[in-house]
Amino acid sequence: MDIKIKAVELSEIQPMLLENIMGFVSCFDSYLESHIVNAQHYRIMKDTEVIGYFSIFKKGLLTQFYIEEDYRQYGQEVFHKVRRSEEIQHAYIPTSDELFLSHAVDYARKVDIQAYFFKDSKREVSDRKIPNFYCKQATERDIDFIKEKSGDFFDDVERQIEGRELYIGEIEGKAVAFGIIEKSKLYHQVASIGMFTIAERRQQGIGTNMIIALKELCYEEGNTPIAGCWYYNHYSKKTLEKAGLFSQTRLLKIQL
Incomplete structure (x- = not known):
């Protein structure tokens, strides 16, 4: 499978990002939001079709990972490629983001609880x-x-x-x-x-x-x-x- 990754502006992945976060049971606060908005964003493509996106804050912190439902059978393969795309060391993930969390725990070396969302x-x-x-x-x-x-x-x-x-x-x-x-x-x-x-x-x-x-x-x-x-x-x-x-x-x- 030919998976391609392309750096893009927030505006180019924002419709997909909004679709993703609106499915969460709880909203996240301005602290996490700033780490998402101010990150470098990437479009994920299979051949010529856009199937998802991810975001990296200051090179080492993964703050978003999303794949369209029709392509989630490729999730682990794509996450592996994303993880190797830069020197990613950590991920910030709200427990309400099941898709991102499920793929990150496959590689988790350590899990710390950072904050509560109310x-x-x-x-x-x-x-x-x-x-x-x-x-x-x-x-x-x-x-x-x-x-x-x-x-x-x-x-x-x-x-x-x-x-x-x-x-x-x-x-x-x-x-x-x-x-x-x-x-x-x-x-x-x-x-x-x-x-x-x-x-x-x-x-x-x-x-x-x-x-x-x-x-x-x-x-x-x-x-x-x-x-x-x-x-x-x-x-x-x-x-x-x-x-x-x-x-x-x-x-x-x-x-x-």
């Missing part, structure tokens, strides 16, 4: 709300303060404020937390949310209230909120769960 249960959490908690949009005047209090938690404060992604949580006019809403570049009407509580105000339910406020903002704009956190960040996991989210999907890092 969705909203939409259960009532009004008993968690702090009565005088208020969430507002961050502005350019807040840049230095956000950087001072949050360190390197946010990737690019200037860009994120310009994009109207950052928020400040206040109690009685005093900042106690920061939040972020990142609209998905792949999913329609989906946004990743996250928060950072100022150090001296932790363990007071403020993070939970920030997540609740961000969820409400998402719904007001017609977006579905999702979230993710590092697998070993137990405090973030508890905060998200208290705010009504739950996880049934994990992000795996598989050494190939």
